[in-house]
Amino acid sequence: MIRLPRAATLGLATLLTGLASVAQAEPRPPYPFTAEYRLKAGGWPQATIEQRLERQSDGEWSSLMTASASIASGREYGQFHLDEDGDRLIADDFQSRYRLLGFGKDYRFDPExxxxxxxxxxxxxxxxxxxxxxxCRNERTPPCRVDxxxxxxxxxxxxYRVVATPTIDTALGRWPTVQVEARDPRHPDRRFDFYVDPRYPGLMVKVDYYKSEVxxxxxxxxxxxxxxxxxxx
Incomplete structure (x- = not known):
């Protein structure tokens, strides 16, 4: 969820907007992994995205995501832990840094x-x-809303709503996914289609972003x- 330049329309900050549900289904356990992506946002140069989810020896988890393009870069780092029941993720820290042509800002999350x-x-x-x-799978009810x-x-x-479970073609072969359709209530003409791996929480196989259905x-x-x-x- 790195934030690339605002003019890029769909920086990683927007593209990788996270979701958090309050439903009662038993949550899946996280697993550590590393992944790499390519991001094509509007007319901007393609960016390389790197993601790493790690479990520390004290039970703390860390999630690092970096983005780099020819003129811009970004970095987001978060820490969290599971509650005693393993039901809820609790955020402990969040730091981010964004640069465009060498200039930018750093941000630090205040858990309090x-x-x-x-x-x-x-x-x-x-x-x-x-x-x-x-x-979040019932088409007859309002979609899930998360903050x-x-x-x-x-x-x-x-x-957002889970709409399908397609297996899609990737550079790494055929990949089973869960398709999640999501919209920002402030911009109903914009839509995200997240294709995520159901086995590895946080792993995205593909993300499409539409404006006015384009x-x-x-x-x-x-x-x-x-x-x-x-x-x-």
């Missing part, structure tokens, strides 16, 4: 001001843990390495 909401990195993992929530904090700790919302930007998986010996296959 979190309002009980996830930061973007923590929420990105949470979506993969909540794919089985039945309330999260952006890099400035502003509250943002996203409405494909505007894309991100796709180019490399993936599971770090856990007991990781799902």
């Amino acid at each position: 001001q979190s309002k009980g909401l996830p930061d973007r990195q923590t929420a990105l993992i949470e979506i993969g843990r909540r794919l089985d929530d039945p309330q 999260y904090l952006d890099h400035r700790q502003r509250t943002r919302s996203l409405e 494909l505007d930007s894309q991100m796709w998986l180019t490399a993936f390495t599971p770090a856990a010996i007991d990781a799902p296959r």
Whole structure:
């Protein structure tokens, strides 16, 4: 969820907006992994995205995401832990840095001001843990609505629904995914289609972004390495 230049229309900050559900389905456990993506946003040069989810020896988890293009770069780092029941992810820290032509800003998350909401990195993992929530799969009910904090700790919302479970072609072969359709209530003419791996919370296989039903930007998986010996296959 790196934030690339605003004029790029779909920087990684927007593209990788996380989700966090409050439904009652048993959440999936996280697994450590590393992944690499390519991002094509509007008329800007393609960017390389690197993602790493790690479990520390003290039970803390860390999520690092970096983006680099010819004129811009970004970095987001989050830390979280699971509660005693393993049901909820609790954000502990979030740091971000964005640069355009060498200039930019750094941001630091204040957990005391979190309002009980996830930061973007923590929420990105949470979506993969909540794919089985039945309330988000029913077309006859309103979509799920989630709140999260952006890099400035502003509250943002996203409405989403699981719409399909396609197996798609990738540079790494055929890949089973869960398709999540999401919209920002402030911009109903814009839509995200997240194709995520149900086995690895936080891993995205492809993301499409539409404006007025026209494909505007894309991100796709180019490399993936599971770090856990007991990781799902």
